[in-house]
Amino acid sequence: MATKRPGDTSSSSGPQSCPSTAVRPTDTRQPGAETQETLVYMQCCGQEAPNLTERNGHRKIMDRNHQGPVFVPQGRTERVWTHPPAPQQTTTPTIPSCPVSAPYSFWSPGSVEMDEIMAAMVLTSLSCSSVVQSSPQSQNDPLPGPSSGGGDMGCGGGDIECGGGELSDSSSSGYWSWDHGNVSPAPSPSVAEMDSSPDEGLHMELEQGGELHTAARSKSSFRGTYRCLWPSCGKVLTSSVGMKRHVRVLHLGSGSEQSPREEDFYYTKISCEAPADPSPVSPLPPDPSPVSPLPPDPSPVSPLPPDPSPVSPLPPAPLPASSPHVPWASFGSPLSPDPDSGLQISSSGSGSSRPSSGPESAPGQHRPLSQSAPSSSWQIQTDHLYQACTPLQVTMTSCSPAPCCWTPPTVSNQHSHHNTQVVTGRCRSVSVGEQWLQQNSATNRLTTLRAASPSLTHCSFRKGRGEAKKCRKVYGVERKDQWCTACRWKKACQRFPD
């Protein structure tokens, strides 16, 4: 590989390449980038100043960033490192990532490896440090992974551990398994992975600058997963970087580098904090409204719910007005498909996904997609919809298995049951006026939902008698003047629609 020589400052190395000419670029970077810069700087110093052994330089870095020194395997064969990532070969002077990679081919394999690892660690720690702070238990997340991996790095810091989790999607096990590599050097796989993961991530990081940082931060602020919106894909990853890579590599092709942000439109963020989705199947008809620039998903089953997530880049197409908190909209919301299965990762394609913690992790491409429904239903139910057509409903209530004679085909059964509970509960204790207001609001919300979701408009089965509260029942015949007009006209009740 024609890797640039460290001394070759003519192009990409630029001002950062060596201390003598190292004029600190106008540093508009975010805090995290500083560390990287330091890393680069150290590498360049190592090259320019022989006194500082490469190893010392790295040791320094390690000591600075980690609690303890990490042994640098020196026994690596050179060929392992003869394949620097392609992007790093570019001589684009504006991309600071070049200096980082430039010395790689020049340095000993061990030190280079350390560089890679360090870079990855830095990136990882940057992206997840807040997570570590906010949710410490996540570190100890007893993932049933085969290898107890990430945490044993000996680097003590939660950063590293977290990093393992964050990058788990992108073959993180391999990524951090360099440690294992010492035990049994298996160059090919680990090299390939390291080749693609850390470097690419680093490259993206540098290339996309603050944008990615922002994404990473927001990601870490709430423990989220990212779902691929590509038709019939639905892959769920736990890191935005991984998802971007997934989209770019698998869907967009590597050629899409020219539009680095394009991947943003093909994945959506999902919250993991959402309550678990009890139902294995979510019948929620996804909102077919344009969610993404993607071509319409031919699959009848799994239109993706819009991701109103404030963080994830919105698709060009306008989101439905109902998004903001239409159930799934609240991605931090219960609706989130994968609530507890939350971290559930679709099995589509690469097996690099983190092993699902739930038993329901059936390998189905559409499954993760349809899962996004629950939260919406949850919210709606909470709002005591009287609507019959709320296939949205995967009810979370523990409906008693009371016999329900009325057995419509699908979820409606559950729903009707739930309806009954809600209605009876409310109607007895709430004043009519208040009830009416509540119901009205519910109706309005439903109207909005219906508008947003055409598929809902087709539901027109009649609710079983006695289950629905109608004006007649609520107000009685003696107060017919309080009935809604429709009821008075013997039409379908509008105040308490099914």
Added chain:
DNA sequence: TTTGCCGGGAC
């Protein structure tokens, strides 16, 4: 028998 509401008619 009661209830919900469709279909249709009168205005």
Added chain:
DNA sequence: GTCCCGGCAAA
């Protein structure tokens, strides 16, 4: 369009 009611089906 509003208003009303016959009549059906389900409970």
